[in-house]
Amino acid sequence: MLKVQEIRELIKLVDQSSIDEFVYENEGSKIKMKKNSEATVTTVQPVVQTAPAPVMPAAIQAPVTSVAPAVEVIQEAPDVTATAEVTANLHKITSPMVGTFYASPTPDADVYVKAGSKVSKDSIVCIVEAMKLFNEIEAEVNGEVVEVLVKNGQLVEYGQPLFLVKPE
Structure with a gap:
């Protein structure tokens, strides 16, 4: 489970970023954050990257306008x-x-x-x-x-x- 300070940092990062929605799931816990936005989503194209830091969220999906594609970061889970x-x-x-x-x-x-x-x-x-x-x-x-x-x-x-x- 994430610590309170880590959750606060995630809130700041989501707030400062261009993403409108953020979902984090780990060991039965789920954190979902949404920003109010008037932008309409026209295209979403995922880009997969490996995240080395264990604090990174499991998935980030950023819906955006037709100008820029969304980014999806997936952390590969260790051998559970x-x-x-x-x-x-x-x-x-x-x-x-x-x-x-x-x-x-x-x-x-x-x-x-x-x-x-x-x-x-x-x-x-x-x-x-x-x-x-x-x-x-x-x-x-x-x-x-x-x-x-x-x-x-x-x-x-x-x-x-x-x-x-x-x-x-």
Whole structure:
């Protein structure tokens, strides 16, 4: 699911562009944006491009007047079955609240964990600060941290995955 900041950026891009309608679908979620426009659509010709950035929308279709053709950008989806198999065996440590993610206890201290770190159920993996309260987040499982999914100082949502851990 897209983050609020990413949705805001998409709204700005759609607003500044010449497209009138934008639809984004991913993992059962759908975002649809329309602009009010008095232009009539006479021709639509898709042009396919591969988009390397994972933040790019799945499809953009821009209806335009007869002067310029529409553009359709399609991001090729990664191999979903291979990705699903790999992540199915991993435990996700999720944020129990909305707040700010901190990877270390103080700005000048080392991070609690990084990719490759061994953790136990009661290991502290990060801090989520909410309303000036610093909440220590525990690993919940014995294993090895495979990936850190958020950056230090990033805002996180309730239930957002923070770490992927390979259980032992």
